[in-house]
Amino acid sequence: MKKVWMPVTAPLIIMLVGCSMQGSSAAYRDIEIALGNARESARVDCPTQADCERLWRRTEKYVTQRSATPIRRSDDSKIETAEPHMFGAVYVWATRTTGGSGVSTIQIRGMCRGMYRADGAPGLLYRTCAEQIRAVETGFRAFIGASSRP
Template sequence: MKKVWASVTGLLVITLVGCSTQGSTAAYRDIEIALGNARESARVDCPTQADCERFWQRTEIYVTQRSATPIRRSDDSKIETAEPHTFGAVYVWATRTTGGGVSTIQIRAMCRGMYRADGAPGLLYRTCAEQIRAVETDFRAFIGASS
């Protein structure tokens, strides 16, 4: 009876681990898709040079308000903040590029501890992803860019 119970228990554990792994993989995929969509919404093409200047000024305010660390470098093409010492803290960078006659402003939110050294999700992955998605998704509305 003990051997049968051990076998049943072992199968149950294997089944639960398998389901958990499949669930984790699906959740990771869903989060990565949401982050990709947020990253796309964190990009603005400027209709005019005057709009671009106004958007860039608003972008600097946005980066300052949303980043856990202060701006360490800011010019006409880049706004950089330092990487935080604290794990789970979001920091934000912005770039302004021009190509083919179109100026584009884009922000990038990052979070220390989101990924492990091997690139796999870290312990703070879900928390970081939620914060990053919020920062990147809210960007266009904050600077006043139309969709």
């Protein structure tokens, strides 16, 4: 009887594993697209120096409130927080750059320890980290009072 079940169940198990892997690949792709969109919305251009100073101060406050770790370095072009010791905790960095046209861009980036494995594949905390990062990055513009991007 065991021999009858083995040929019948083995293909079924392989098919289920394959479907599961396809589903997780599609979910991973969807999450990565959502993260890319969130990252794109986590930037703001400020054409005047006065606007940039105001937005940069708001950015520092946002980073402080949203990062699991304190700011370890801050100047006119970057705000860095320490990497957390625990996995699944989001930490946030910000940069301010000025292009050749004189327009400055402020951008934040959320990161999460344990999101990816050493080989770049999703880690055990991938989904949890992705949700937290997306929330931090999509909430940035509204918090600092920046207008919507055209």
